[in-house]
Amino acid sequence: MDQDHLKNAKNATRRIGRLRSLGIVTAGAAALVAGIAAYKKQDQLVRTFVMPAVRLLPAETSHQLAVLACKYRVCPVSQYEDEQNLHTPFFGRMLSNPIGIAAGFDKNAEAVGGLQDLGFGFIEVGTVTPVAQEGNPKPRVFRLAEEKAIINRYGFNSEGHQAVLQRLRLLRSKEDFNGVVGVNLGRNKSTMSPIADYVQGVRVFGPVADYLVINVSSPNTKGLRDMQTKDKLRELLEEVNDTRSSLDKNKNVPIFLKLSPDLSLDDMKDIVWVIKRKKSRVDGLIVSNTTVSRDQIESSKLAEEAGGLSGPPLKSLSTVMIAQMYQLTDGKVPIIGVGGIATGSDAYEKIEAGASYVQVYTALVYEGPALVENIKAELSALITQQGYTNVADVVGTNCKFYLAKK
Numbered sequence: 001m002d003q004d005h006l007k008n009a010k011n012a013t014r015r016i017g018r019l020r021s022l023g024i025v026t027a028g029a030a031a032l033v034a035g036i037a038a039y040k041k042q043d044q045l046v047r048t049f050v051m052p053a054v055r056l057l058p059a060e061t062s063h064q065l066a067v068l069a070c071k072y073r074v075c076p077v078s079q080y081e082d083e084q085n086l087h088t089p090f091f092g093r094m095l096s097n098p099i100g101i102a103a104g105f106d107k108n109a110e111a112v113g114g115l116q117d118l119g120f121g122f123i124e125v126g127t128v129t130p131v132a133q134e135g136n137p138k139p140r141v142f143r144l145a146e147e148k149a150i151i152n153r154y155g156f157n158s159e160g161h162q163a164v165l166q167r168l169r170l171l172r173s174k175e176d177f178n179g180v181v182g183v184n185l186g187r188n189k190s191t192m193s194p195i196a197d198y199v200q201g202v203r204v205f206g207p208v209a210d211y212l213v214i215n216v217s218s219p220n221t222k223g224l225r226d227m228q229t230k231d232k233l234r235e236l237l238e239e240v241n242d243t244r245s246s247l248d249k250n251k252n253v254p255i256f257l258k259l260s261p262d263l264s265l266d267d268m269k270d271i272v273w274v275i276k277r278k279k280s281r282v283d284g285l286i287v288s289n290t291t292v293s294r295d296q297i298e299s300s301k302l303a304e305e306a307g308g309l310s311g312p313p314l315k316s317l318s319t320v321m322i323a324q325m326y327q328l329t330d331g332k333v334p335i336i337g338v339g340g341i342a343t344g345s346d347a348y349e350k351i352e353a354g355a356s357y358v359q360v361y362t363a364l365v366y367e368g369p370a371l372v373e374n375i376k377a378e379l380s381a382l383i384t385q386q387g388y389t390n391v392a393d394v395v396g397t398n399c400k401f402y403l404a405k406k
């Protein structure tokens with residue numbers, strides 16, 4: 001009897017192994033077809049056949065494949081000039097459109113060229129930690145296919161400052177590269193001094209970045225989000241500001257603070273008090289990171305998985321928070337709005353709530369590379385339809401509507 005059990009178990013394991021290999025081969029072939037189809041600009045083929053096949057792979061493997069495709073530039077190259085009404089200023093630079101790729105896709109700055117090819121107006125790399133670290137054990141990324149959402153608990157897997165710095169230096173040395181690249185900074189899991197980790201990030205990446213992000217809002221590093229509390233944040237941002245002013249090069253590199261969507265209104269008021277002080281000011285906010293709330297996905301089998309939830313279930317939470325921060329800062333602090341954007345009209349909502357720029361991540365996983373062009377086309381048309389000449393004119397125009405949704 002025991003022997004039969006053992007035999008059955010062995011057979012089952014073999015069958016699962018074969019199925020998994022078949023899945024990997026299928027998805028590998030799909031990735032190849034994706035590259036070729038993308039190269040030939042067959043967006044429909046990519047969306048209908050390739051993306052579903054790639055999604056047969058474990059989520060982290062698909063992520064790695066996507067980064068590789070961007071790294072080796074077998075992803076589609078945007079064929080269109082961005083419409084004039086999408087051009088928008090960014091701290092002395094001009095973005096040809098306000099749509100960026102959010103942090104966490106290109107954690108180690110390997111894929112910047114390919115991401116620019118897709119048509120993004122700016123690119124954020126990271127989160128980067130001072131010393132290389134592996135992050136949490138796998139599996140640590142989960143697709144909630146029905147909700148088109150993701151739960152991730154990567155836990156800042158990073159190749160560390162030096163590896164990322166070298167890639168960015170190489171990029172900057174290329175004459176044909178003039179993209180806007182931000183670096184999202186984090187701390188090591190077992191650091192002795194969290195503040196020193198961020199300070200080091202500012203020192204290392206200040207000279208090569210177009211903007212820096214102080215990320216104190218990831219839910220996957222214990223104690224990280226406590227740094228959003230008033231006194232800790234004040235201390236952190238004072239040191240960050242001091243370090244920036246001591247840089248030899250790029251002394252005015254803009255600094256953004258990335259916030260969690262799970263903050264209360266009182267927490268937000270404390271944060272605004274801190275960032276209005278000259279010594280602990282920031283140049284912009286990113287609203288928001290992923291949520292630990294499961295209110296929007298109660299019936300999902302994966303709701304119990306620990307980690308940050310992103311995609312459509314996060315959309316309204318982050319839009320309302322954008323409106324709140326826009327109001328609390330009197331519209332004087334530029335906001336990058338992120339959370340659940342999958343269409344041009346989602347982007348428009350974030351902008352009319354108070355965002356000057358937007359970012360996407362999760363929708364790219366479900367919709368594939370054509371997403372960027374689709375969002376831009378729809379956003380540009382909406383701006384014209386609503387009677388505005390430029391995206392900048394839309395910022396905050398409907399803030400009150402979203403405040404009322406709270």
Ligand SMILES: Cc1cc2nc3c(=O)[nH]c(=O)nc-3n(C[C@H](O)[C@H](O)[C@H](O)COP(=O)(O)O)c2cc1C
Nearest residue numbers: 102103104127152288289310311339340360361362
């Ligand atoms: C798989 C995954 C990894 C992420 N990693 C990071 C990260 O390293 N640093 C960070 O600031 N945000 C990270 N994020 C959060 C995104 O930057 C973004 O704030 C969030 O996903 C909401 O946008 P979305 O709904 O368009 O995905 C990650 C998100 C996902 C889905």
